[in-house]
Amino acid sequence: MLNLPNALTCANLLSGCVGIVFCFNGDLKSAAYFVILSGIFDFFDGMAARALKIKNSIGKDLDSLADMVSFGFLPGAIMYHLFKASNGPSEYLPYFAFLITLFSALRLAKFNNDTRQTVDFIGLNTPMNTLLIVSLPYVADYHPQVIGNWIVLTAISVVSSYLLVSEIKIFSLKFSNLKWSENKIKFIFVILSLVLFAWQQFVTIPIILLLYIGLSFVYFRSK
Numbered sequence: 537m538l539n540l541p542n543a544l545t546c547a548n549l550l551s552g553c554v555g556i557v558f559c560f561n562g563d564l565k566s567a568a569y570f571v572i573l574s575g576i577f578d579f580f581d582g583m584a585a586r587a588l589k590i591k592n593s594i595g596k597d598l599d600s601l602a603d604m605v606s607f608g609f610l611p612g613a614i615m616y617h618l619f620k621a622s623n624g625p626s627e628y629l630p631y632f633a634f635l636i637t638l639f640s641a642l643r644l645a646k647f648n649n650d651t652r653q654t655v656d657f658i659g660l661n662t663p664m665n666t667l668l669i670v671s672l673p674y675v676a677d678y679h680p681q682v683i684g685n686w687i688v689l690t691a692i693s694v695v696s697s698y699l700l701v702s703e704i705k706i707f708s709l710k711f712s713n714l715k716w717s718e719n720k721i722k723f724i725f726v727i728l729s730l731v732l733f734a735w736q737q738f739v740t741i742p743i744i745l746l747l748y749i750g751l752s753f754v755y756f757r758s759k
């Protein structure tokens with residue numbers, strides 16, 4: 537049982553690797569499901585560590601390394617393919633996509649060393665940022681001219697990279713208890729997110745992200 541958290545972290549890493557394989561095979565939509573799987577493993581490895589009262593530097597470092605693959609390199613690879621398909625003004629422009637990977641690394645390093653983020657986040661967490669990026673191939677089905685525009689992709693890359701290292705406060709979905717009075721904003725976010733995702737799946741992720749940021753503002757103002 538003592539190795540359960542690390543095993544879940546490795547499952548997160550494996551899911552990210554498989555997602556990257558799908559991505560470079562051109563199947564960007566399938567890669568999104570492995571991001572979801574990575575996120576589930578990432579959530580439960582921390583929960584298992586807390587439940588078993590396991591704290592060690594290896595687990596912390598392993599978690600960051602796994603997240604760097606699943607929520608750092610994978611979204612950069614997806615954006616790279618979207619840039620390639622956008623027929624931008626330069627053959628080198630697609631490499632700009634890995635700005636997301638670089639800032640994801642900065643975000644993870646910042647999180648590991650920022651004592652202000654022991655309970656909640658300062659800056660957008662990498663799993664949520666990755667969900668935004670993997671939703672873009674699905675949004676493209678409805679708005680191909682928007683997602684297929686290299687200027688829009690550049691703007692998304694810059695904004696998402698900024699959010700990762702910004703000073704914006706974002707609440708964590710870790711629950712210390714299940715009391716409605718103490719967690720109502722988190723419960724509202726989870727319920728609305730599930731409804732939106734059930735309605736249009738990955739297409740609604742940008743809306744869910746805006747909801748997350750907006751409710752985080754309300755959450756910290758109320759505190």
